[in-house]
Amino acid sequence: MDIHIEPTPRLPMYPQQKTLKASDILIEQICQAYTPDDARRDSIYYWPQPLPTPEAHILPDPLVLFQGEPKASGKARQTLIPLTIQEILHRAPHESQKPSMQIPLGLIDKPESQQQETLVVDLHGSRGALTGGPLLLLGALNSGKGTALQTLLLWLTARYRPSQLICAVIDPNHDLELFRGLPQLAHTGKSLWTDGATDDEVIQLSNYCLELIAQRRKRYNSQRWNDDTFHQLWNTNEGLPIFLLIVSQYQRFTERPMASQALKKLIFSCAEARALGAYTVITAAEVGMRHLSADLLNKISTRISLFINEQQRAEFFGRIYPMDPIPGRGLLVTQDRQAHHIQLALPVMGANETERYEQLKYALKQIHWSQQR
Numbered sequence: 001m002d003i004h005i006e007p008t009p010r011l012p013m014y015p016q017q018k019t020l021k022a023s024d025i026l027i028e029q030i031c032q033a034y035t036p037d038d039a040r041r042d043s044i045y046y047w048p049q050p051l052p053t054p055e056a057h058i059l060p061d062p063l064v065l066f067q068g069e070p071k072a073s074g075k076a077r078q079t080l081i082p083l084t085i086q087e088i089l090h091r092a093p094h095e096s097q098k099p100s101m102q103i104p105l106g107l108i109d110k111p112e113s114q115q116q117e118t119l120v121v122d123l124h125g126s127r128g129a130l131t132g133g134p135l136l137l138l139g140a141l142n143s144g145k146g147t148a149l150q151t152l153l154l155w156l157t158a159r160y161r162p163s164q165l166i167c168a169v170i171d172p173n174h175d176l177e178l179f180r181g182l183p184q185l186a187h188t189g190k191s192l193w194t195d196g197a198t199d200d201e202v203i204q205l206s207n208y209c210l211e212l213i214a215q216r217r218k219r220y221n222s223q224r225w226n227d228d229t230f231h232q233l234w235n236t237n238e239g240l241p242i243f244l245l246i247v248s249q250y251q252r253f254t255e256r257p258m259a260s261q262a263l264k265k266l267i268f269s270c271a272e273a274r275a276l277g278a279y280t281v282i283t284a285a286e287v288g289m290r291h292l293s294a295d296l297l298n299k300i301s302t303r304i305s306l307f308i309n310e311q312q313r314a315e316f317f318g319r320i321y322p323m324d325p326i327p328g329r330g331l332l333v334t335q336d337r338q339a340h341h342i343q344l345a346l347p348v349m350g351a352n353e354t355e356r357y358e359q360l361k362y363a364l365k366q367i368h369w370s371q372q373r
């Protein structure tokens, strides 16, 4: 039976600035008179700080992946990594190399324990299914899916050199187009980025990636693969790079049988080759069997939902959790089956999208330069 789904409404990109209520002013005054430090000394814990919230007119970039240049950081932004991208680039070649697919993506709120922790997504998921593995990022238009992919790929391309990471990207919205120039998005001279405008492009890229995975299996066909084998081979300088597949806006292909069949085959093959160092990230704007079939969802062990409408929330989570239409704000159900609010980080700072575009371009240039040396 076909389930009818209302199209997701476009999220407001510039929310109205909130007017202050009397209670806000009172709270502000109490906080000034009796600071959190005073309260802690009296063994009283304040409500935890709310997650950093992007407000288009006040602080559109409150949470960022890397620290910025000292002069650029005027307002109080939080960063996930207490280092600049240059510092990461400088450190990467000297680190004891372990192909970690643990990626810092944002903050996770745990109000019951008065904590906010770094949200680290583990694409390898070595401690069993619910600890990671293939990632699905679900969210309505303008909820922050493309930006999350930029944050994820910026982290990985800064950490891993082209000999260590091969990344195939299907990107209909061109969210990752700036990354196209990086050698990590090519293999033996062939670009591994496509917007998938034609079925042929999708099929060609899928077949190429399937062949890469098949070669990997063949090359080590006598190997008994377990969760640690890839790490061990990496350490013995076998020259086995991480293979990452990113399929953005998966729902865009579901009405195209040839393209969706090719993509599904590739996603399945990639998900099954996790022990061989193949990882998968998918974004989608629609739930429902028509878009994300049960067999595909079964392959995906980490599911993050950015803002989606109530009906989709009921369908995705089996119940309606409250959610705010804030870019990068979402929900993650953790191993203990608890739903937690999360805020994803921007890849780079910038007061608006144009500034962030330029900053990202600059960050990618730095990656390119440093890895060419």
Ligand SMILES: Nc1ncnc2c1ncn2[C@@H]1O[C@H](COP(=O)(O)OP(=O)(O)OP(=O)(O)O)[C@@H](O)[C@H]1O
Binding pocket: 013, 054, 060, 061, 062, 139, 140, 141, 142, 143, 144, 145, 146, 147, 148, 173, 175, 285, 327, 328, 329, 343, 344, 345, 346, 353
């Ligand atoms: N974590 C975030 N913090 C602050 N702003 C964000 C965050 N994520 C996204 N945004 C802003 O929200 C807007 C929409 O983001 P984005 O394009 O990533 O959404 P999307 O889900 O990919 O949208 P679409 O499905 O329409 O392509 C952009 O202006 C972006 O800069």
